[in-house]
Amino acid sequence: MEQQPLRYFDRDLLPHLVYSARLLATFCKADRAGLALTQNATTALNGVIQGHVRICRERGVTPTIVVWDISYGSVKKMANHQFGANVVEIPFQANFLHKLRESPTEEVFLKALEQTIDSADKSWENSLLIIDQTTSNTALNLPVRALAQRAKQAGMLVLVDGAHGLLAQDIALDSDDYENVDMYVSNGHKWLYCPRGVAMLCCAKEELRETTLRQPAVVSHGIDDGYLSRFLWDGTRNYAAQLSLPLVLDHWNRRNPALVRTTMRTRLMDAIQILADLWHDGCVLSQSGTAGTWLFDLASGLLDGRSCRFIHLFDTSSVVSFTDSSTSVVSSTVSSTSMLAASSMALSTSSVNPSSSFDSFAF
Numbered sequence: 001m002e003q004q005p006l007r008y009f010d011r012d013l014l015p016h017l018v019y020s021a022r023l024l025a026t027f028c029k030a031d032r033a034g035l036a037l038t039q040n041a042t043t044a045l046n047g048v049i050q051g052h053v054r055i056c057r058e059r060g061v062t063p064t065i066v067v068w069d070i071s072y073g074s075v076k077k078m079a080n081h082q083f084g085a086n087v088v089e090i091p092f093q094a095n096f097l098h099k100l101r102e103s104p105t106e107e108v109f110l111k112a113l114e115q116t117i118d119s120a121d122k123s124w125e126n127s128l129l130i131i132d133q134t135t136s137n138t139a140l141n142l143p144v145r146a147l148a149q150r151a152k153q154a155g156m157l158v159l160v161d162g163a164h165g166l167l168a169q170d171i172a173l174d175s176d177d178y179e180n181v182d183m184y185v186s187n188g189h190k191w192l193y194c195p196r197g198v199a200m201l202c203c204a205k206e207e208l209r210e211t212t213l214r215q216p217a218v219v220s221h222g223i224d225d226g227y228l229s230r231f232l233w234d235g236t237r238n239y240a241a242q243l244s245l246p247l248v249l250d251h252w253n254r255r256n257p258a259l260v261r262t263t264m265r266t267r268l269m270d271a272i273q274i275l276a277d278l279w280h281d282g283c284v285l286s287q288s289g290t291a292g293t294w295l296f297d298l299a300s301g302l303l304d305g306r307s308c309r310f311i312h313l314f315d316t317s318s319v320v321s322f323t324d325s326s327t328s329v330v331s332s333t334v335s336s337t338s339m340l341a342a343s344s345m346a347l348s349t350s351s352v353n354p355s356s357s358f359d360s361f362a363f
């Protein structure tokens, strides 16, 4: 690359990136023409949200964006930044989360969506519903298939934020589970273990690719070309992470992703059992964790007035994060053998200030 940068960027790099994209499409059974690589989920999600607002305005209609109060923080900010006046937030944590203890996950989430749909006497035709496949702060798996089906009946466009999806879940985008999902975003640098800087934006519908997704968040050379080209190049930078995909996918394919998930889940369940025994029987709140994350609810008595309520437990040895009721998160690194230590940490951890800004740092 350093010997002849122009030749590298113009001739060598781009075909290799396309190769990465094609292999990733095969891995998650996506439409080959409908998978674009991006640097991260944030870039892809921005592209969709901006595109939705832009196309609605071009058509002279008012866009609506529907998120959940448990959606990823920056996604809620993206929506509010683009079109704050018409962002609808489903109050799941506020009104429905506690119901997961007694009712099936799918039923509770559908009720929450239903209530929002029924709450307004309006058409949802120009709405974009964003469904987090796995929530970051509360480690819940949303029932994508059922929610997408209901949203489609209401006329909504459906975007799934599957940032935690790749490898942690069996993603077959050509299956019935995703038939009502219009756009699917996932990160390669989470459970797939790529180096940071790999994500995908999938859309099997050409009509959407030429309207909502006509313009990526970063516009560059590829803007007048096809879907993949528009997103492929976002300026001169290090694309090495995306070039790792063939190796990473080959690694997982040879190990059998289904088996990997089973192993992850088994180890996670062992850790959950340790914590449940230590804390109390009923602390495992939801039955819908992924292979790698699960949600705990600590009884208020156990907490003795402290703020920590949800434990977001990651397998693969590394992180337990503690989410208090106002969803600020404190993460602590523990080894898999020191899960027990997590219990005492949970009770002594205080909240970080989520609103601290880098602008005020005095370097």
Ligand SMILES: Cc1ncc(COP(=O)(O)O)c(C=O)c1O
Binding pocket: 040, 041, 042, 043, 072, 075, 132, 134, 135, 136, 161, 163, 164, 187
């Ligand atoms: C649910 C969800 N959406 C979006 C993102 C953003 O991902 P990234 O920072 O890689 O853009 C994350 C990151 O943790 C996430 O958990």
